[in-house]
Amino acid sequence: MELFERAKTVRLRSHQNKYMYADEDESHVLQDRNAASPNARWTVELVPNAPGVIRLRSRYGRYLTASNEPILMGVTGRKVIQTLPHRLDSSVEWVPVGEGRHARLQTRYGNFLRANGGLPPLRNSVTHDVPHHRHAGWVVWCIEIVQVLVHPPQCSDPITTAYSPPLPYKPHSRSPSPSPAPLPTGALRPPAPPHHRTSTPVVAQPPPPPPGSLAPPVGFSRLESADSFSVPVHKVEGRHIHYHIADDSGYVREGDEGHSFLFNGTSLGELLERLQDETGLKDVIICSRNPITSKLMPLRLQLPPNNNAMHVVLVRESSKAARSFS
Known part of the structure; x- marks a missing residue:
């Protein structure tokens, strides 16, 4: 929470290395790089007389x-x-939970702001x-x-001095003292906003974390346990990859225990590069074995969801097994 108390403007980067993005339709919220x-x-606005909100x-x-509107029928998540x-x-109130630069944003009813992949x-x-x-x-x-607040306000909105005048209506408050009301959309819109996102992204590098805080790698992260959402964020693991190297005919020697490593990437291309580094082989095809026919099938599209462990077989491109794929 201390991070938000001294911030005027922030960006929120998700586990996919994308940013929470206010869509141009002024209604939807999504992720963008x-x-x-x-x-x-x-x-950032601090809610008056509500510490930590x-x-x-x-x-x-x-x-x-x-909102209370489901994102899809049969899916538990609701729209933001x-x-x-x-x-x-x-x-419209959120409670930051966490330490350092990494936080979860909780609603007043216990749900958490979630970036979907x-x-x-x-x-x-x-x-x-x-x-x-x-x-x-x-x-x-x-x-x-x-943007950092030079003099953080005490129990007041951090942005009200930047826009005037406030609307005459009184926002929700827990004390007799009124809190500033939101302004019309047009009053806050910068001139000539861009209507497309085709420009090359320029990703700002965040400052180094304070001593003792968590600094997970790019593409972080998942919690080691979700039994309690009141604990600090922990460093979490990625996906376990178990692989074997097949012979010219696509067979793996009986008793071969294979190899494994922890993979934090998100794409099939990243996995191929990692396997090439692990094996020293540059002409390999990543395959999975059909659980019914036991035949090898090359992986073409993308990795399975949810960071589940993968068991793969590497086939040389020049092998007899690889020629059978075409």
Whole structure:
């Protein structure tokens, strides 16, 4: 929470190394790699008389909101959107949980802000729920401070001095003293906002973590345990890869225990490069064995979801087995 108390504007980077992004339709929230876009920046507001509670406002002046609308039928996650409510209630309030630059953002009802991966339509979406322990790392965000408050306010909105005048209505508060109300979208919109995200991303490097804090690798991370979401974030493991090297006919010698390593990448290309480094072989094809026919099949598309362990067989491109794939 201390990180947000001294921040005026932040970026939130997900486990996929993408940033929480306010879509141009001023409603949807998604993930995007363009760290240079103002749509990836969120203004921090401290909720008056509620220590440890914040609101996040997009470049369009709209608040990050935990809605009750399911992202898909049969899926537990609910949509996270941008809204400009007449009264600021608990749906726009978030409680940061964690240490250092890495935090989870919890709703007032116990759900967590989650960056989804996998296949469309869930890919690059942002929802809120309590994830399964296999997806616990999906609710961890790396907080990058874009603007720092020189004099952090005491129990007041950190951005109200930047925009005036406030609207006459009174936002939700737990004390008789009124808190500043949100401004219309047009008053906060910078001139000539970009309507596309085709420019080459310029990813800002975050500052080094303070002593004793967690600094996971790129593409972090998943929690070692999700029994309790009140504990600090721990360094987590990636996917275990178990592999064998087949002979010219595609067979693996009986009794060959093979090799294994821990893989933190996310794509099939990254896995191929790692296997080439591990084996010293450059002309290999990554294959999996059909559990029914026991035949080898080359992996062509992408890695299985959820960081499940993989058992693969490496086949030389010049082998008889590889020629049977064509």
